[in-house]
Amino acid sequence: MSEVALELQRQYSQITFSANGKIRVSKPRQNLQIKLFLIFIAFISIVSIYFLDIDWAKLFSRVPDLGIMFVKLANFNFKLIGQILSDFALSVSVTILATVYSAVLGILFGAFAARNVIKSRVITTFTRSFFTFIRAVPTPVWVLLMLVCVGLGPAPAIAGLSVHATAFFTRAFAQSYEEVDADVIEALASTGANKVQIFFSAILPAAMSSIVAWCGLRFEINFSESAILGMVGAGGIGYSIMNNMQGYDYGSAGVAIVLVYLFAFSVELLFTKIKLKYVK
């Protein structure tokens, strides 16, 4: 998400109208290109939706059921609050552990994927392709495979989430390392510092603020993905929601959903505050 935001920002800083205060008038070539592109996208999307063969009339006729479901969920039942809270604590713990372990691994593997840390193109390309593959396999698949290897409990959940998050961090951190000014590295190298010293005293400190930002972003993603774990039987708040709904105890499921919402919302608020204060 933020890599796109960064790209967009870079792009917009070059747009001329904001620099000299002029509004862009039409650019025929660009407009034609964008128009063709829009038509192409619309065509592909409509074809896709058509071939999905969804019975929309039936779907919309069931919308009242959704309203009834929300009313049932809003009828909070606090009887099982102890169980829900302990499931919630498990989910939060899984999120924290997965984020910490994968951040540490990502800092290490990111170095092997950054072209200004490791000079050998073979190693960086290999590391990049390996983690691209790992990232391409969805998180629940990793959790399920870990479940097979490790057995039940929170361990496969943490390990499965860590695998995917490590691949995510490796790519993100490698990018942050590569953005570090080449002059700084050269200056240190000329004093006779070795590779490890350069990494720990120049590259890592310079990339620290973006590493913290990535960790915050991934923490949010990990928390929302930890809900998956319950659905595949690995415990946590997702299990609480699923189990209570399947047992027609909608009130308890409603309490669990509100808890998830409140946590995610306050984490988002907190990270936005931190970003506004320290990043820039």
Next chain:
Amino acid sequence: MVHKETTDTQKKKTKRNPRGSHAYEVLLIIAAVLFILATAYTQYNPMDIILQPQNFISFITNDFFPVDFSKVFNNLDTIFMTIQMAIGAAFISAILAFITAVFGSRYTAPFQPLTKIIRGFASFLRNIPSLVWAFILFMSLGVGTGVGFVALSISTYSFLVRSFIETIDEVSTDSIEALTSCGASFWQKIFQGVIPSCIQGFLSWFLYCIEVNIRDSTIIGMVGGGGIGMVLFTYIKSFKYHSASGIILAVALMVIIVDVLTNYLRKVVETS
């Protein structure tokens, strides 16, 4: 004058540096405390997994390999279904998100209280994980592709509303201000100000959403939305790991191809 400026920047530096380093120390201490608490609560020790690699090795050598690709060809239609879901959901949510974002940006909204309501609504949709949405929908509407499509659209929509509002706020401020000062109407502001200046940003976010949706539609498929996710989940649950490994590789290939394609298209859009 010059002297004053340098002392000012020096002051800023001396003021800023200690705060900066303190911030990282505080963050590190908080992370360490949380880490210890979480480890105590879950009793998780990664060494237990690392020191017993035989489980993994036997799993990979016996269950994962040899990879059985025959099931991939049998299930090509479900792979296309997953891609169709991702693109279709992104398209519909992009249209809805554009309409919402126009009313949610404080520069274009016809009346201000609406912006708060729309931001709050989008934040509510966004902060409930997409899988929880999927589960609520599956429980009330039943499982199936249509319901999976709606679940995917909810998370895409809530993400795009925020991104589109941010894009409008960042990019078209100048042109909208200029248009407002000439007395342009709401529709003129949208069609002459917002769309021309933001269309590239919107398309870029849209393509990014397709990239994310390919993964998410696989995941939503696993819990009941159909497509390749459902097939994969069935194979893993019924211990057919050779077939599952073929599907996993096919999913990875699909995700990588879509990533490369959307990244290429994004570059084309941004440079055009």
